[in-house]
Amino acid sequence: MKKRIISLLVVFALCSTLFFKVNVNAESTNQTIKSDTGKEALNYNVINGSKGDLLKKLAGNTVSNDGEHKLLGDYLFEKEPNNTFETANDLPLKTYVVGTYDSSYTDVDVYKVVIKSDGLLKVKTTAGKSNYTLASAILHDENGNLQEKAAMQYEDSGTISEYNVTSGIYYITAFNSENSINVPYILSTSFRPEVYAPKVKSISDRDTKITGSAVTNSKVYLFANKKPLNNGTLVCDSKFSVKIKPLKAGTKVTAYQVYSGYKSEVVTLTVSDKTPPKTLKVNKITSKTKTITGKTEASASVEVKKGKKLLGKAKANKKGVYKIKIKQQKKGTTLTIIAKDKAKNAKTIKVKVK
Template identity: 35%
Template sequence: MRNKGILSLVAVGLFASSLSAGVVKAEGNENGLARKAIEHQVEKPLPKGLVDSKTLNQLEKEVKGSQSKSGKGYSKMSDDDYIFEVEYNNDFASADNSSYEKATIGRLLPLYDVDFSKVVVPSDGFLLVAGTASSYAIDLGFAAVQKDYVEDSNLKYLGSEYEDGVEYRGYDVKKGTYYVGVYDRDNEYDIDNNTSDDMYAIATRFVDDVKPSKPTVYKVDNNDKVVTGKAEASSTVTVKNGSKVLGSAKATSKGTFSIKIAVQKAGTKLTITAKDSAGNVSASASVTVVDVIAPNKPTVNKVDDNDKVVTGKAEANSTVAVKAGSKSLGSAKASSKGNYSVKIKAQKKGTTLSITAKDKAGNTSSKATTKVVKH
């Protein structure tokens, strides 16, 4: 498909002076490899929802030039507005540096010229490349590739779109360095009709669309006033109890976090998420608050040498145990109101009984004692 985009801002004299002097001999072999790599990325539509309209509009402005500059404004173009290709840039080793902030403007001269720009991707995400040409003499072909045209899961072509004179190509990318190769499709037919007035513009945009990994959370008990763990470096970690936010803090550059919270009841389920600087939110991790607080010491009613039960009050639903020395006499569960009644054999006057309460988390109270009295 012939690209019909026209650069609205091209300062021919300034651009020409920004190129290194001398005529560069194009490498026909590299052109052929670039063409094959681009053609291998077959024409298919970008999946819906990958790119928002704001990003597309920004890229369109970059490659077509600001509409506020026209007429005499052409002469005001500078390297503050654009990056100008610098030959020799016909292979990976000599690729020009690019910027996500500025478009790159170049020429495809002489016949079979191919230009490379280096693109550094800071983290896993989505790479969008946009391109257009200043005249019909350039049938612009471009693609993001890996060095030496290596093909693996680090760079996955997703599809392309063509709109208002600009072509867009999208890629799933892993963190690393990539290259945008540019060539004139007319070269395939040995058409040599480009002049120094015919130029292309390429712009790139990286979108961090990868959610952070689910945080790891260390044990939280009902004494704790902080939640700690690990999450994506520099992400913002938030702790919630249901829909209520208990606290948030930024993870360190090593991914550790410590978030202050109010002490929570045992059994409370906390959810923890991490949000990166691009606004991507991780899946939630959860942790249940552990009970580490022992029940209060039970109270014991009077026990005489005729009694076959020990009664009193303890933590609700705790298990109350009665001993004489190391010998277990019996145990029973306290009611929801904390009342207990433990069956025992009648004990001799003067026998010391010890009574303890154990909660369902296994925490045991200090022991209460009582001496058996004469009936």
């Protein structure tokens, strides 16, 4: 038991080293094997048996088709030596690799995965029913930093480790935590990109396009009061732009993006009012006028100024009619009439006292 504990510590020490300088002398022959899909697989280090014998040992221990992994049948075989970062086998996401540990308990197998965006990486190891501890895995980034697990699940046939990762190159190290030899295993990965809600710039009732940022190569979908504004716009260089007809102030615009089949949360914006009152009329003003009258946008605030001096103000009624009491002004005096809507958009006219 003491020897076993020491051996286990040795394996962990090896796995935590940056380049895993382990020399494995496998007493076996390398054979090139094709997967059942007809694609050439990685070379598998055959130990005391054939491909068929290996798969027979693993029968009943495949990962279920959960939408994140492919069913066993489209798989690769490990290629020895692969016990350092430099000799790591390339492992595409969502693909199984079948491997085994040689006659040395210090044997580790290293796989290189490339992550193109931030997200959640899952690593599944399977090594026999009720013997999930026979295959364990850890993750390092390309600088050799050990990555902390976000979560871990145990199943009868294996373990699933989850990691929150950013884009970059990573190395998965599979090792035998029980120090048994000739242990076959299956290792697979899946990745769920982090798809955040798109960032949409504020929209006004004068805009003829909607712009913002999202994940490159995703598609952004826009809706105005639940009616579609586009059929999905492809995002290039993290930016998108969608031409629209001006929307009415107060309209609710919703947006989300879809990337690699994953839909983001929905973001909602309200179209702002940037349009000043369309109408501003003033009735004739003379040197005898004590009340200025006219018409503008309903409920707008109206002011009368002489230069910077405020002479009076009032609020237009529901029909847009306003009345403002002022002191009589001399003939030829220039007055400024300003109408502001609720959004503080202003329309201004100047009139001379008759």
